[in-house]
Amino acid sequence: MLTFTEEILLLLLGEEDGAFLPVNSNAFECALAGATLMDLAFALRIDTDLESLIVLNENPTGLSMLDRILARIAAHPEVMDAQSWVRLLAREEANTIREQALASLVDRGILEQRERRRVEHYPMRDGTAQREIKLHIREVVLADDIPDPRDVVRIALCDACSIFPEVLSDREIEQATPRIRQLRIMDLIGREVAGAIAAIQRTMLMAVRTRLARFRKYVLALAAIGGIATLATVLVPRIPVPDRFGPTLLERLWGDGAWQEWSGYVLLALSVLGFAAASVRRMRFAAKMGDQNWWRVMHVGLGMSCVLLLFVHTGFRLGYNLNAVLMGCYLAALISGAFAGVLMGGATQLRRFGFAQVGKLTRLPMRVHVIALCTLPALLVIHLLIVYLY
Amino acid sequence: MSRNAVIATLSTVGTLVAVGVVVVLMMVGGDRRALLIGATTDAHHQLELSCETCHAAPAFADPETAKSELNKTCQNCHEDALDDADDSHSRKRFRSPRMAAYWEKVDARYCTSCHVEHRPDITRASAVTVAMDFCVACHSEGEQDIRTTRPSHEGLSFDTCAGCHNYHDNRALYEDFLVRHAGQPWLKPEPVHALSAQYRAWKPPEESAVGPGGTMAPAAALADSTIVAHWAGSGHAAAGVTCASCHAPDVADDGPQRDVEAAWIDAPSTSVCRDCHRQEVRTFALGRHGMRQHPELAEPREPGQGLAKLGLDATLPETILASLSDPAPPTHMHAAEARLPMRTDAPTEPLNCGTCHDSHAVDIEHAAVAACAACHDDAHTQAYFGSPHHALWLKEQAGEAALGTGVSCATCHMVKGKRRGKVTTNHNQNDSLRPNEKMIRPVCLDCHGLAFSLDSLADTDLVSRNFTGRPAVHVESIEWAIQRAEPPDAGR
Known part of the structure; x- marks a missing residue:
């Protein structure tokens, strides 16, 4: 028979590719911790009430994964309640639990282990085990009978990990929601898992909101400055080239080939860095390098500095022929990016003023931003070819 | 494929195609x-x-x-x-x-x-x-x-x-020149443009003249009596230039009629004019009217050479090589392409000798004023008609004033020069145009004093009015040059 941990992992695997379904990582870790505690409870090794979780029997269960956790609980100097154990194990043991459970499923011949693009996948050999679990859960949820205690645990875990959309149709979920709520609180550990997840998510949401609010301020300020600077320099009359002979700064900037070359390459470097900041933000290693929101702030900040460099390089003269197209696309990218930045950064304030669909509003400038950026590599290479060939 | 992957692929492919096209344009051929x-x-x-x-x-x-x-x-x-x-x-x-x-x-x-x-x-x-x-x-x-x-x-x-x-x-502004021409009256006692007078006075020897009976041409060409009449009254007829001289240039003057008919060209090119008017055709190609015929202009590129430079196979089918060719540069200027104000009814045909001179009448008086005004429509040109210079021109044309006293557009802008004892017209209009002081020595000084010429050319309003009135600007060059040459205290 599969342990709860193995069952919950099996349910979280995609049917076709063996990749994990997108589940909130905190909820997933809490569910794994809770599943392990339930396995121990059903093996009569621990018991729990509202205030404490105690060890009934320290004898090993024969499953190394469970025995390690049992030993840790037994050795713990203080008695803690179930929710505290769920949090502690989720934080410190979830990865080990996950790896051991997956290894056990591979050993049992239910899963295969494969690597694709350096990411491990666990495709199912025939999918029977997962199908049977899903069918069983479906029967329990949609029936009116009093469920088996193991089924109560399964339902609590599935609900914690939001797995029901993989098992039931939208209509069935709507119909079964009152019963799911009722069943998930029948088990104390299940209830504590749900409680722990809810508490963690609340805390994280607060933290994320606080952090986001700070980042949004930066994004809003930088995007607004960049947008206003771009619009202003496009709309206000051009600064004329000085009509006095002499090496003035403006004459050098807009007349000296060497200065133009330098300002052009610095602008190119800033543009590439800005693009890289936006792209890296979505990559896995970026997450390890710190808060992803910093990448966004960096992207907007680099965009703003591009406005300044564009002024240095061109004096915001729009150019001629293909250079005018390049300038147009560059300005479109800057203005649309700044507009999207203002919408993102000012989302909270905009919602307060009744603009509920800020996300939708952001879509158009983002699309313009992406389309304009897509044209830039070709136009930039052509610009360079023209400069160096003629 | 995800949406991002599609966008990235399209952008990459688009970049490669666009850059490829531009590299071909730059290195091989095309517009x-x-x-x-x-x-x-x-x-x-x-x-x-x-x-x-x-x-x-x-x-x-x-x-x-x-x-x-x-x-x-x-x-x-x-x-x-x-x-x-x-x-x-x-x-x-x-x-x-x-x-x-x-x-x-x-x-x-x-x-x-x-x-x-x-x-x-x-x-x-x-x-x-x-x-x-x-x-x-x-x-x-x-x-x-x-x-x-x-x-x-x-x-x-x-x-x-x-x-x-x-x-x-x-040339008209250096100190010695200024000193030498100081104190001249604004208008000389006998204001005549000497080379223009010589040019207009020249007549071909009477014995060289040919009449309609002395020229050979296909019957169809001779059927247009207006053309024949124009030619008969022209300097060409007076100088013995027959129809065949221009329309069948490869046939000897006394060649048989059938050879003339066989070699007949309906619209002879400028090269035919060059046979007799070498200097005029040469200078025409140096000015704005004919610079597209300048001998130093680069020929269109050879696509095969460009492909070879890129290390590509240059032995492509002719049709592909033709599609990669540079567009043929226009060989003549058109009034519509001009950046100066032009008349809306300006001639649309390419600018060549016949545009101003009329191929058959070869009327130099027409070419000197009316031909210019047929295209140019700026304030200076408009103001010419009714200006003192125009009045003098009309008088000379009417025979009421001496040759060389009239001032046409060509007097100032297609300046006469002397080469090997012969007066020729410099058809490079730019030779005396910018800066306009270039006009002083070959044109203005024949009739006017240097000080008046300098002041007049410096007064942009007066230039716009085509010199109707007196200059409101004074250039002090001559006074300063005299002061330097003869300091006030030099005699003490």
Whole structure:
């Protein structure tokens, strides 16, 4: 028979590719911790009430994964309640639990282990085990009978990990929601898992909101400055080239080939860095390098500095022929990016003023931003070819 | 494929295709006007399709080589004119190591130091792309400090230099010349443009004249009595130039009728005119009207050579090579392409000798005024009619005044010159146009005093009114030159 941990992992695997379904990582870790505690409870090794979780029997269960956790609980100097154990194990043991459970499923011949693009996948050999679990859960949820205690645990875990959309149709979920709520609180550990997840998510949401609010301020300020600077320099009359002979700064900037070359390459470097900041933000290693929101702030900040460099390089003269197209696309990218930045950064304030669909509003400038950026590599290479060939 | 992957793929493919097209345009052939980085100046816009006329350096040449090669091409068209003008700041002078200190200020060894193409935002009059007070670079310190060597210039700012001096052509502005021509009346006692008078007085010997019976042409060509009448009254008929001389140039004058008919060309090219009017056709190609026939213009590129340079197979089918060819540059100017104001009913045919002279009447009086006004529609041209110069022209035409007293458009803009004892018309209208002081010696001084000429040409309003009235501007050059030549206290 599969342990709860193995069952919950099996349910979280995609049917076709063996990749994990997108589940909130905190909820997933809490569910794994809770599943392990339930396995121990059903093996009569621990018991729990509202205030404490105690060890009934320290004898090993024969499953190394469970025995390690049992030993840790037994050795713990203080008695803690179930929710505290769920949090502690989720934080410190979830990865080990996950790896051991997956290894056990591979050993049992239910899963295969494969690597694709350096990411491990666990495709199912025939999918029977997962199908049977899903069918069983479906029967329990949609029936009116009093469920088996193991089924109560399964339902609590599935609900914690939001797995029901993989098992039931939208209509069935709507119909079964009152019963799911009722069943998930029948088990104390299940209830504590749900409680722990809810508490963690609340805390994280607060933290994320606080952090986001700070980042949004930066994004809003930088995007607004960049947008206003771009619009202003496009709309206000051009600064004329000085009509006095002499090496003035403006004459050098807009007349000296060497200065133009330098300002052009610095602008190119800033543009590439800005693009890289936006792209890296979505990559896995970026997450390890710190808060992803910093990448966004960096992207907007680099965009703003591009406005300044564009002024240095061109004096915001729009150019001629293909250079005018390049300038147009560059300005479109800057203005649309700044507009999207203002919408993102000012989302909270905009919602307060009744603009509920800020996300939708952001879509158009983002699309313009992406389309304009897509044209830039070709136009930039052509610009360079023209400069160096003629 | 995810949406991001689709976008990235499309962008990459689009970039490669676009860059490939541009590389082919640059290295192999095709219409490159879209690659222009700025509008071409009025001086060169007619040559826009012949990039290699100026951009002669090989692709990706180092900046020094590219600059040097580019500047060499300027000489191809402008060197003779600068030599004729006794260029005050010739490149030759500045190439001397003695002048090295000035290279850092304005590198006068290169035309492009002051004349950069495709930069309309900094292009001033005469295609100058540096601030007009550029004299300050060299003439504001040391032995060249003009404010200390010329007391009269003390306190003058450098943006006023161009009021009396030109950078290149100072033939009518140098000190000795000014002193020599000081004190002249505004109008000379016998105001006659001598070379024009000689030119108009010339008549071919009577014995060379041929009449309609003396020319050979296909019957169909002779059927148009107007054309025949025009020719019969022309200088050509008077000089013995028959129909066949132009329409069948390869047939001897006394060749048989059947040879003339066989070799008949309905619309002879300018090269036929060149046989007799070599100097006129040569100078026509130096000016704005005929510069598309300048001998130094680059030929369209050979696509095969470009492909070979790129390491590609140049033995492609003719149709592909043809599609990669440069567009054929226009061989003639059209009034519609002009950047000066032109009449809406200006002739639409390409500009050649016949446009102004009328191929059969060959009327030099028509070419001197009416032909110009058939296209040009600026204030100066409009004001000519009714101006004192026009009145003189009408009088001369009516036989009420001596030859050479009338002033036509051509008198000033297609200046007469003498070559091997023969008076010819310089068809390079630019030779006496910009800066307009170039007109003083060959034209103005025949009738007017130098001081009046300088003042008149400096008064832009008066120029617009085509010299109807008196100059409201006074150029003090002559007074200052006299002061320097004969200081007030020189006799003490």
